[in-house]
Amino acid sequence: MKSSAKIQVVEPEPTPGDTGTAQAIGLSGYKVFNRIVDWITTDRMQLLNITDRVNEIVRKSGVKEGLVHLQTLHTTSALFLSEWQDALLHDTKAFFDDVVDANRYYRHNDPEYSDCERRNADSHMRGMLMGQTLSLQVRNAAVLLGTWQSILFAEFDGPRSRSVAVQVSGI
Amino acid sequence: MKSSAKIQVVEPEPTPGDTGTAQAIGLSGYKVFNRIVDWITTDRMQLLNITDRVNEIVRKSGVKEGLVHLQTLHTTSALFLSEWQDALLHDTKAFFDDVVDANRYYRHNDPEYSDCERRNADSHMRGMLMGQTLSLQVRNAAVLLGTWQSILFAEFDGPRSRSVAVQVSGI
Amino acid sequence: MKSSAKIQVVEPEPTPGDTGTAQAIGLSGYKVFNRIVDWITTDRMQLLNITDRVNEIVRKSGVKEGLVHLQTLHTTSALFLSEWQDALLHDTKAFFDDVVDANRYYRHNDPEYSDCERRNADSHMRGMLMGQTLSLQVRNAAVLLGTWQSILFAEFDGPRSRSVAVQVSGI
Numbered sequence: 001m002k003s004s005a006k007i008q009v010v011e012p013e014p015t016p017g018d019t020g021t022a023q024a025i026g027l028s029g030y031k032v033f034n035r036i037v038d039w040i041t042t043d044r045m046q047l048l049n050i051t052d053r054v055n056e057i058v059r060k061s062g063v064k065e066g067l068v069h070l071q072t073l074h075t076t077s078a079l080f081l082s083e084w085q086d087a088l089l090h091d092t093k094a095f096f097d098d099v100v101d102a103n104r105y106y107r108h109n110d111p112e113y114s115d116c117e118r119r120n121a122d123s124h125m126r127g128m129l130m131g132q133t134l135s136l137q138v139r140n141a142a143v144l145l146g147t148w149q150s151i152l153f154a155e156f157d158g159p160r161s162r163s164v165a166v167q168v169s170g171i
Numbered sequence: 172m173k174s175s176a177k178i179q180v181v182e183p184e185p186t187p188g189d190t191g192t193a194q195a196i197g198l199s200g201y202k203v204f205n206r207i208v209d210w211i212t213t214d215r216m217q218l219l220n221i222t223d224r225v226n227e228i229v230r231k232s233g234v235k236e237g238l239v240h241l242q243t244l245h246t247t248s249a250l251f252l253s254e255w256q257d258a259l260l261h262d263t264k265a266f267f268d269d270v271v272d273a274n275r276y277y278r279h280n281d282p283e284y285s286d287c288e289r290r291n292a293d294s295h296m297r298g299m300l301m302g303q304t305l306s307l308q309v310r311n312a313a314v315l316l317g318t319w320q321s322i323l324f325a326e327f328d329g330p331r332s333r334s335v336a337v338q339v340s341g342i
Numbered sequence: 343m344k345s346s347a348k349i350q351v352v353e354p355e356p357t358p359g360d361t362g363t364a365q366a367i368g369l370s371g372y373k374v375f376n377r378i379v380d381w382i383t384t385d386r387m388q389l390l391n392i393t394d395r396v397n398e399i400v401r402k403s404g405v406k407e408g409l410v411h412l413q414t415l416h417t418t419s420a421l422f423l424s425e426w427q428d429a430l431l432h433d434t435k436a437f438f439d440d441v442v443d444a445n446r447y448y449r450h451n452d453p454e455y456s457d458c459e460r461r462n463a464d465s466h467m468r469g470m471l472m473g474q475t476l477s478l479q480v481r482n483a484a485v486l487l488g489t490w491q492s493i494l495f496a497e498f499d500g501p502r503s504r505s506v507a508v509q510v511s512g513i
Contacts, residue, residue: 032341071308086449095442106262107261113261121259127253128253130470131252244489270441284428296437298424340407
């Protein structure tokens with residue numbers, strides 16, 4: 001019942017700002033390439049365009065056809081696709097303020113019920129609503145994106161140091 | 172044009188509460204391990220922490236590097252990541268009540284338009300909004316999760332018997 | 343560090359309405375099958391049931407066990423699972439109108455801040471909220487779906503010509 005996979009683990013040369021790198025290659029050419037990428041955010045709510053960073057990892061992975069999976073490791077942040085335009089980013093943040101009311105009563109912000117002192121229940125609701133994972137197709141050794149699609153990381157409880165796990169798999 | 176994959180189908184020993192088990196192994200060590208896992212819910216809206224159950228399946232799969240894909244088979248339920256804290260779970264349910272108004276008029280609840288007698292349009296909106304699938308990375312034979320991330324199953328129209336399909340793939 | 347995968351690229355026979363077809367097969371039988379599928383929408387907000395189309399592509403791919411990944415290539419559209427029932431589709435569109443207020447002030451719709459003349463900020467919010475990607479399990483050469491689950495494409499800024507990238511991977 002145990003896997004008989006022969007896995008070759010390679011440690012690629014480190015890149016500044018990338019940590020936790022590892023690569024596993026199956027005998028067939030199917031491979032899994034793992035990285036953790038870090039950012040420092042500066043505002044409580046902030047949107048980052050991480051498209052170039054993800055594409056760089058896909059290129060380094062050597063995967064030509066397959067999937068790239070992104071996962072923020074923090075519950076008060078999110079990953080999603082949107083257009084990268086200043087006016088729209090402003091509207092997007094206003095929408096997050098509208099759809100999750102920060103000033104409503106939350107038990108998570110009430111010392112009687114919670115030992116969390118960040119008073120960040122709204123950040124949790126936003127991270128949960130927008131999603132903490134994102135899968136995208138890799139085609140021809142690049143992330144597949146429509147003309148107006150960028151990969152956004154949303155900080156909902158900054159400023160903080162944030163990590164996104166990137167996994168590229170395929171052939 | 173047809174696949175030339177040699178697939179070895181193995182039936183692992185059954186585990187109480189797990190059904191529909193199957194495993195397919197490609198020649199290369201790349202493999203796909205499928206399971207259906209069941210829960211019985213007790214409330215109309217209920218949150219379950221299914222992290223341990225998913226990790227157990229990943230361990231049994233023998234996959235060391237790859238993806239685990241979760242899919243609830245019901246439109247009035249959802250899967251997502253969040254922190255598992257009593258106060259926050261209370262707030263999360265209150266948020267679902269806020270963002271989807273159960274008392275609004277819905278055609279789905281109106282016998283003139285619909286033969287569904289559960290009056291569960293709000294449950295459908297919540298399942299659709301929060302998402303019925305979740306992909307996570309498998310690294311070192313375990314589900315990758317941040318310190319505060321748990322895998323939550325949300326029941327929006329219980330009590331019911333609910334099934335989640337779990338697929339582990341990789342090497 | 344480079345991939346040593348031998349990839350055989352095959353051009354399957356074209357199907358009317360499908361473009362951008364390609365197929366890559368690893369030595370092991372693991373394969374990746376890519377397609378772009380197009381639709382013409384007729385309303386500003388419109389829901390399409392694309393389940394049959396996706397299943398047809400999965401069948402053609404020859405993949406028996408694995409994943410099918412769907413990605414709309416447009417920021418003002420979305421993909422998600424829901425029940426396909428007339429009354430519920432009506433409610434779903436009303437919900438999108440409620441959760442994102444089209445008549446609110448948006449910088450994206452203001453010529454002083456934006457050169458976009460479509461005044462479609464609400465469409466962007468809806469596409470971002472509902473998600474532009476969807477992964478589903480392939481089991482026994484078919485898309486795994488619960489009894490009431492259909493795959494929906496949501497148009498939020500039609501009428502338009504729209505493309506969805508479909509990738510089937512596995513063995």
